[in-house]
Amino acid sequence: MKHNRYWGSVPRPQSKAEFFNAVAAERADGGGTVATIRMYGPIDSWGGWWGISTKDIGKVLDALPDSVDQIILRINSPGGEVSEGMAILNMLRAHKAKVTAVVDGRACSAASFIAAGCDESVMSPGTLQMIHSPWGFAIGNARDMQKAASVLNVHEASLIEVYTAKAGEKDWPALLADETWLTGPQAVELGLADRVAVIPDAGEAETAGSEPVIITVDPEEDDDFDDIDDAASPLIAARVAASLKLPSSSEPGDPNQKEALAMSDTIKAGLIERLGVKDADISDEALLAAVDEALDEQADTEDAPAVATLPKGFVAVDENVWAETQANARQGAEARAQQEKDRRDGIVAAALRTGQISTASASAIREQLDTDEKGTVAFLATVPKNSVPVEPVGVSDTLTSTDDALYSAMYGATEKEA
Template sequence: MNPFKPNRPPSAALTARAEIPTPVVANGVATLRLYDVIDAWGGDWGVSAGEFNAAIDALPDGITEIRLLINSPGGEVWDGLAILNALRAHPARTIAIVEGIAASAASFVAAGCDEMVMSRNSEVYIHNAIGYASGDAEVMRAAAEDLERLDRNIASIYAEKSGKSIEYWLAEMPKDRFMTADEALESGLADRIEGADSAPVARAHFDMSMFARPRGDRSPRAALSELPSSTEPGDPNRKDDLVAYEDLTAGLRERLGVTETTLTDEQLLAALDESLAERAEPDPANPAAETTPVVTSAPEGSVIVEAGAFAELQRQAGLGATAHANMQAQRHEGIVQNAIEEGRIAPASRAHFLAQLGRDEAGTVAALATFPKGTIPVAEIGHSESEAVTDNQRLAAKAGWGTTKKEA
């Protein structure tokens, strides 16, 4: 039950600013609401640990249970930890109830309570800590170490709640996982789900696009520039070839009974080779003769493929890998050519940036986007004398100077 519903009687009316936690107390139970960004500034920027903990400190004596209603995109790690520890320090039993979403810092605040309850259709979102730094290599290394320490600290909260290891959660957090109520319960973060099955889908209207990691990279979406369109040099986006390649690899996985979809081309080919080797054992009595192995039974989930068809699949997989490499090279050429035409880099730097794209495409694209346009002149500066000479010759011809035509 949400005591903050607008149809409550005027005597229990709250302030218009929902982000300031104003407790509702009844029968020894205090209900607080965390419905905004967790931010150290507080005020219009969100709810700070100072504001939230002041509300906890003001609770009357005799409170035996604190119910924390959550619909928050999270925010600053340290303020989130301060809120969590204030709840831990209070003698009352704490119950976090996720009503919309408990994301980022709000997720470990919820997980750190004595009980975490998911409302029907609510969600949890976990990810690695994000920070920003400016300085030399030493500063950047220190910033990276700080973030890794924070990740382990956050993972320890999930681990204590779920019974899974810290390493398990350190492996899950980089995936930027959105978990449904059922998935949160299955993972061990949530203790139970409450609410009617017919309840409408509850989603928070918070913009969390900064956390998104397109194509699996670790750079915030805002730092990435768009890849060249298909009209740019090199024809980098070839949808038909890409679809055919994906169909081919999907067919290989299906025939081999492989459920893992993140295998590289090399790993998929290795699986093909291994399966072929297992099916093509030579006859010791007649090694020169071509034999067909007799298969009495196949492991569950396996698919038996005729040797010729299997060899053809290998050949097609090799062609698919080559096509994929060619498409990637064309895309990289298009990215560099576009940067040159926009005057971001010099043509002499082409080979350098092509090599950088091969090592870290997302990071290089982001770096190119930071270079101002027009830094390197790409338009013609001045004119050669050949054009002027041509004009002079044309004028001389009109005047009849230097003509070789003879009059009759």
């Protein structure tokens, strides 16, 4: 199982929507629109599977209808990068809507100062907050370590600024150094939360008369998952057209469509072209009927057995004929290999007969023929014949030993004198 720096060994989500998504809905009284953003994962500048980034939050905020005047930020996060969390907080602060942070599970580390920095911070029953001093990694000499420590101190000062603005002066350095965990009531007592309550998604106003709008994005336009080895579902909470109108519904029961839907010119032109319709002024109903007819014909064609068409230059062969052809090819290859072996053995035998190589070097020459026949044959051609005695010394009729042979060559006698 692959490990992630925040998810750890927990199985990764199957889609980003499992830990980050958003919806918007009109209030029943028509007094504006409430958006709910769910941050149920780590905070990470990489985005994608790694966590929730400023890019993700920016897409959601840019997508919200102009009528949104309240944002419910639901949090269940272990925290993450300090700078990324601070940027997310300031993006939310800059939006014209009132932002209410609702802790649904835990708001730890970077998630805690996001919750504390919103216009209102609410702890759901049974939830937790955790604050601690920022930490990181450093490599280098003593000066590098000192520099890293000073940077961490600056980050801690920025956190204390947010906590102090929410809860007032406290011994924040000590609370952060101790890694302080807080229940909902304790967070309220310390001043980091305003109250403990259950906050509905669409706000505290009744919303039964409105249908929620899911803010979606075209997955082809989202590059958050380029480095992911698994297919990702479309990211819910990215952007929506500025002209989006919230859908209306009738009383309970089947929806009552108030006006007929017209086919867009682009879709109609594309269908006419693909279906080969001659009448450019064909009605939408007739065009849809032509689509149904084409689909029926396609289904009939798919039911018929497919006839394979071989590319040019290919021939279909009976299975038995193909097996026989392969067997013959193997036999031919084996015969060719035997011919090669016999021919190379013959080269070695001829070199032995002509005295170009010794018996001791015959096996090495034979191996060399297998690796570089052309080069080995060329080498043998440079070796004079009879360089090595063909008859072993001591077998001659006239010379009985090497000493006798030398004596005979010097003195012309066949035997040494006593």
